[in-house]
Amino acid sequence: MDDAAAMGPSWAQFVEGWSLYRDPILCAAICGAVLGWLGVHVVLRRMVFVTAAVSQAAGLGVAVAFWAAMHLPWAISPVLGASGVALLVAAALALPVERWGLSRAAWLGAAYVATWAGAVLVGDRIAQQAHDVSSILFGSAVLVEPAVLHAVALGGLIVLATHLVLQPALVLCAFDPDGARVQGVPVRVLEVVSWTGIAAFTAIATRALGVLPVFAFAVLPPMAALALGRRVQIVLPLSASIGLAAGVLGYLLAFFGELPVGASQAAVSASMLPIALSIRALTVRVKTTGAPGA
């Protein structure tokens, strides 16, 4: 057996193929940063499984788009399919289910299971595209089409800019919705704008990277940032930075370790949490005793 092959890919190979890897790395960086930022709002509202359900719905949307291209006389863009089904599920999640005697958590579970089952069933009907569908569900996409990268960049810019501009009002709505209403802040409108943005970007990112890394970026970097930061102005950019780093490092881990990309990005995101908790514990110890080892 060749020694070089046994050692796995080298930096020289990575540099040589940079033109191939640049777009997926850029895409992962943008998705990690934007989802890291948006995920803080999601985690603080204790609604992390909304992202899971919406990204799973986006996966179903992509599978439906592939199926439609094969069986219907017109073609639907996979990004459009992902966004359409994701927004539909996001709207369904906002329904006042308590009036029907259902709990919100159960409704969320139902949406997750239904979209997951739907994606597997539709995927089964499009055997020729099985690899693409699997990439979307498990996040094993190694390359990213330029059109998808552009959609990620533009969508990320719009959603992030909206959240930046509305940040104080969004924080107020999450912290004290009644107080916000009394102050004349249009809470419902802001919620719709915020969640539509989150759902739309989750859909675009799912098309680009897959369900697993998207869910990971929306949950794990915010958790790590919340363990480290005590003010929302710090937590938001910190979470975005951790998400960006997880996206890039996850891709590198997949390349050099010859591992699935999505799972590598999720694993790197997950590794950020114990690191953050260790830093937090160390900081607390230094503050209380004056020395790390004391």
Add this chain to the structure above:
Amino acid sequence: MVATGEPLLRAEALVVGHGGRPILPAFDLEVRAGELLVVIGRNGSGKTTLVRTLLGLLPPVAGRVRRLRSDLRLAHVPQRLPFDPLFPLSAWDVVRLGTVRRGRALLVGHRETDVVARALEAVGADALARQSFGALSEGQRQRVLLARALAGRPDLLVLDEPTGALDEVAEREAVETLRSVRAERSMAVVLVTHELDIARSAADRVLLVDREGGRVLVGTPFELFEHEAFRTSFRPPLPELASNG
């Protein structure tokens, strides 16, 4: 700027309740700039429901609440804020949120920074500014929430039992703060409290909520404290119960 005595909010044949079921009879009320209206009543009498309806947080069962100025600024200090203690906000950040209004959702600038500092100072909470809001005691949180309300420079401030978590000194200071801010800005204050001394000594008018008697009465402290409804609502405990407890 509103003029003292100018009507700000009017309740017309207002019936408050939950899920379409009234808990109090219909009443009329006008809140005027610069006044301190104290709301009293027994536990569970519907005081919180009443103020939440006035604020637009609950729909009226019947009647209506009219805001008499289109630019009316309201602020609310709830009895207890059901917040997540893990929310990463310092006391300063919480007070800054009081400056967020419709059309002013952009990042705050220098003027708001001054407003926040002055609001914290007014309630004697400037030393808490950098502390995490979740780590504060109940009483400190109430002071910060009062500062948040003041930072919004409201025309009408509604406080729902804000002094419940304060010690005696802090409570007196809070009432004194409200008195000075009210005089300075012609701000109306609706204060829900169990402290009858505050109602007697500081209120311009008192609103008595008597659910058992099916009455909502408004008048000067003198009129209300002499009213038979007040004596019925706040009758002293029976001697044998008092001696047991």
